[in-house]
Amino acid sequence: MSSRDAILAALRKAAPPPSPLPEPPAGIVYPDPVAQFAAMVAAVGGACIRVPDLGALNVELTKLPAYARARRTVSLVAGAGSSNLDLAALGDPHELEGLDVAVVPGELGVAENAAVWVPGSSLGPHRAVFVIAEHLVLVVRADRIVHTMHQAYERIRFERPGFGVFLCGPSKTADIEQALVIGAHGPRSCTVFVLG
Amino acid sequence: MSGHAASAARFAADEERAHWHDQALWAVRAKRDAQAAAIPEWEELRETAAAIKAHTLSRLADYLEEFERNARANGVEVHWARDGEEHNAIVHRILADRGVTRLVKSKSMLTEECHLNPYLIERGIEVVDTDLGERIVQLAGLPPSHIVMPAIHMKREEIGALFHDKIGTEEGASDPAYLAEAARGHLRAKFMAAQAGLTGVNFAVAESGGVVVCTNEGNADMGTSLPPIHIACMGVEKLVPRSRDLGVFLRLLARSATGQPVTSYTTHFHGPIRGGELHFVIVDNGRSAILGQETFRRSLSCIRCGACMNTCPVFRRSGGYSYGYTVPGPIGSLLAPQRDPRAYGSLPFASSLCGSCSDVCPVKIDLHHELYMFRQELVARRVVPWRKRFAMKVTGLVLGRSWSYRLAGKLMRAVVPRLPRFLVYGPWNPWGRARELPPMPRKSFRDLLREEPS
Numbered sequence: 001m002s003s004r005d006a007i008l009a010a011l012r013k014a015a016p017p018p019s020p021l022p023e024p025p026a027g028i029v030y031p032d033p034v035a036q037f038a039a040m041v042a043a044v045g046g047a048c049i050r051v052p053d054l055g056a057l058n059v060e061l062t063k064l065p066a067y068a069r070a071r072r073t074v075s076l077v078a079g080a081g082s083s084n085l086d087l088a089a090l091g092d093p094h095e096l097e098g099l100d101v102a103v104v105p106g107e108l109g110v111a112e113n114a115a116v117w118v119p120g121s122s123l124g125p126h127r128a129v130f131v132i133a134e135h136l137v138l139v140v141r142a143d144r145i146v147h148t149m150h151q152a153y154e155r156i157r158f159e160r161p162g163f164g165v166f167l168c169g170p171s172k173t174a175d176i177e178q179a180l181v182i183g184a185h186g187p188r189s190c191t192v193f194v195l196g
Numbered sequence: 197m198s199g200h201a202a203s204a205a206r207f208a209a210d211e212e213r214a215h216w217h218d219q220a221l222w223a224v225r226a227k228r229d230a231q232a233a234a235i236p237e238w239e240e241l242r243e244t245a246a247a248i249k250a251h252t253l254s255r256l257a258d259y260l261e262e263f264e265r266n267a268r269a270n271g272v273e274v275h276w277a278r279d280g281e282e283h284n285a286i287v288h289r290i291l292a293d294r295g296v297t298r299l300v301k302s303k304s305m306l307t308e309e310c311h312l313n314p315y316l317i318e319r320g321i322e323v324v325d326t327d328l329g330e331r332i333v334q335l336a337g338l339p340p341s342h343i344v345m346p347a348i349h350m351k352r353e354e355i356g357a358l359f360h361d362k363i364g365t366e367e368g369a370s371d372p373a374y375l376a377e378a379a380r381g382h383l384r385a386k387f388m389a390a391q392a393g394l395t396g397v398n399f400a401v402a403e404s405g406g407v408v409v410c411t412n413e414g415n416a417d418m419g420t421s422l423p424p425i426h427i428a429c430m431g432v433e434k435l436v437p438r439s440r441d442l443g444v445f446l447r448l449l450a451r452s453a454t455g456q457p458v459t460s461y462t463t464h465f466h467g468p469i470r471g472g473e474l475h476f477v478i479v480d481n482g483r484s485a486i487l488g489q490e491t492f493r494r495s496l497s498c499i500r501c502g503a504c505m506n507t508c509p510v511f512r513r514s515g516g517y518s519y520g521y522t523v524p525g526p527i528g529s530l531l532a533p534q535r536d537p538r539a540y541g542s543l544p545f546a547s548s549l550c551g552s553c554s555d556v557c558p559v560k561i562d563l564h565h566e567l568y569m570f571r572q573e574l575v576a577r578r579v580v581p582w583r584k585r586f587a588m589k590v591t592g593l594v595l596g597r598s599w600s601y602r603l604a605g606k607l608m609r610a611v612v613p614r615l616p617r618f619l620v621y622g623p624w625n626p627w628g629r630a631r632e633l634p635p636m637p638r639k640s641f642r643d644l645l646r647e648e649p650s
Contacts (some may be wrong), residue, residue, distance in 0.1 A: 002276070003276040003277060003278045003282060003411065004276035006278060006495075007256045007276055007278060007432065007478070007480045007484065008260065008261065009257075010480065010484035010485075011256045011257040011260070011432065011480075011484050011487060012257045013251070013262075013484075013488070014484050014485070014487040014488030015254055015256065015257070015487070016250070016253060016254045016487070016490070016493060017254065017353065018250050018251075018254050018255070019247065019250045019254050020247070020249075020251060021247070021248060021251040021252075021437060021586075022244050022247045022248065023244075023440075024244060024440055024443050024444050025240040025241060025244055025443070026237070027237060027447075028235060028236055028237060030359045032488065032601055036338070040457060043457070044456070044457065044460070050427070063587075078352040093421060093422050094388055094645065095421055096388030097384075097388060106436035110458075112235075112457060113449070113457030113458040114457065114458075115448075116456050116458075122336075125470065126421075126470075127421050127469065128417075128418075128421035128422055130417070131414045131417040131418055131421055131461070132418070132421070132422075132442050133570045136247045136543055146288075146330075148443070148447070149442075149446050149447050150320075150440065150443040150444075152443065152448075153439055153442060154440065155441040156439065156527055158404050158406060158466050159466065162270060162404070162464070162465075162466025162467055163464065163466065163467070163469075164407060164463075164464045164467060165417070165461060165462065165463040166446075166461075166462035166463075166467075167235055167460070167461065168456075168457070168458050168459065168460050168461075168462070169411055169459070169460055171412070171414040171460055171461075172412050172413065172468035173329075173412060173413050173459070174412075174454070175221070175328040175329035175332065175345065175347055175354055175376075176328070176332075176347070176353045176355055176376060177350075177351065177372060178220055178223065178224070178345070178348070179352075179373075181373050181376040181377075183377075183380065183382060184328060184376060184380065184412070184413035184414065184415070185326070185383065185384070185387070185414045185415050185418050186413070186418065186460075186461070187414075194538065
């Protein structure tokens with residue numbers, strides 16, 4: 001018998017009696033989900049800036065020190081910031097090393113925990129951009145902010161190849177004496193623009 | 197003294213450090229409490245999570261087949277391993293066939309359980325743990341002491357000295373920001389050079405054939421976004437039926453683990469990176485045997501948040517290494533003796549049965565009750581030392597009859613106050629090693645009640 005069949009047979013033999021599969025509970029509803037989202041972004045070490053349109057976003061973006069001094073930038077959001085790196089021309093994601101800022105579109109924002117859903121299809125040819133950049137800028141539309149993870153999963157579809165990530169603030173670690181250090185392996189800052 | 201009690205005594209001998217360890221973990225517990233309190237439906241979430249796990253375990257084989265089918269349709273290669281040895285051989289073969297000699301890993305308790313690192317290193321593969329805490333203990337030549345915070349037992353000065361020795365930081369430097377920055381540079385070079393990345397799995401979804409990996413550092417994302425090969429290793433119990441079940445577990449996991457609303461990176465893998473490969477290795481290694489045990493199967497619901505460790509008064513004061521098993525603390529004290537009751541028979545006794553672990557467990561495993569049940573199992577199997585069994589037998593006989601109970605009380609009240617100290621606090625009284633007996637009352641409760649005017 002193959003290992004696969006042996007494992008499945010052993011699990012069938014040991015299976016407990018059937019029990020029902022419940023639905024997720026209804027989650028908390030915030031009076032102002034955008035305000036809650038902004039507060040949570042700050043709580044997880046990020047910065048949240050609300051802008052009415054792309055024009056205002058670009059004004060705020062150029063004010064960010066990390067963006068102002070960046071030498072290599074990539075924007076995957078049409079009309080927000082600029083790219084001086086042609087992702088399609090890169091043969092290998094390792095060439096992204098040294099990327100200063102990546103501007104990435106978020107499909108959803110989650111008010112309860114500041115998570116921003118970024119599907120792989122929004123990341124261009126090399127998905128490493130979201131983690132290898134020294135600084136990350138996320139752009140989410142205000143009407144795409146949901147209350148809880150339950151609502152987020154109701155909206156998420158996994159299309160093949162189906163990569164996707166919830167990003168919540170900058171990369172961080174507390175592995176040395178529980179002291180919080182921002183910028184463990186990935187971005188050293190995370191700025192979330194809420195548009196509209 | 198033997199087993200956990202002996203190793204805990206060694207840890208507790210350094211009183212200052214034991215206190216520091218206790219406080220560090222209690223702070224994490226306090227953060228968890230604040231997060232739980234912010235979610236009005238917290239208890240409902242726990243109930244739902246427990247029910248989803250119970251349901252999944254009742255149909256685990258079906259869900260694994262569904263998961264495999266969908267993963268294959270997504271272009272994933274799926275492998276099955278009965279035990280740790282087979283798991284290690286599968287991972288090695290994937291790497292060796294592709295000429296991989298440099299592997300970066302993110303945290304996986306399963307690979308710790310299977311001792312994958314030494315297996316690969318012996319066969320000429322460089323294995324670099326990339327979670328900062330795991331890298332620290334790897335450089336120190338130690339296993340993790342906690343499943344979420346692997347280096348929680350080490351002080352910054354010790355990490356500074358280790359880094360000075362191993363990665364060339366300045367002598368005497370111990371600032372966490374400086375050390376973490378040095379580790380970032382050191383590990384970035386490893387990420388750039390790696391030919392493959394290996395991760396654990398937090399959740400696997402049957403209906404979509406994908407897996408979810410949670411980190412704060414982004415190390416799993418670095419390790420799977422640069423090299424073309426990704427191997428994800430998972431125990432059979434990681435399954436959930438539907439994508440929407442993830443919402444329930446992700447709301448609980450980070451809040452319970454570190455008191456964060458969610459991890460910084462919650463990454464969903466449903467197929468290989470462009471031009472690359474994705475492998476899932478599904479491992480049993482004793483889990484089907486645990487599933488067959490009615491009393492203890494709920495331990496398979498564990499999502500490895502570590503909340504039971506952070507709250508446990510024994511873990512906090514005895515350290516992760518005192519358990520001698522990959523997963524320490526209350527949950528480890530249930531998992532380890534199921535694997536080997538003789539080697540780990542002392543662990544179910546490493547608990548005050550206070551129930552705090554059960555109160556914080558996000559999937560409502562009745563940990564303290566199961567530990568209590570396991571003690572009885574160990575006594576029945578005669579794994580407990582004869583002295584303990586004998587003492588319990590005698591205690592049972594004395595307390596089981598009212599005349600012998602009364603007589604014993606009378607004798608103790610009369611004799612104990614007259615005995616010299618060395619006789620009362622001899623080696624036969626481990627209870628009195630760190631505690632004083634209360635003064636013996638002159639009269640029993642029964643006597644007092646009789647004298648009370650009605």
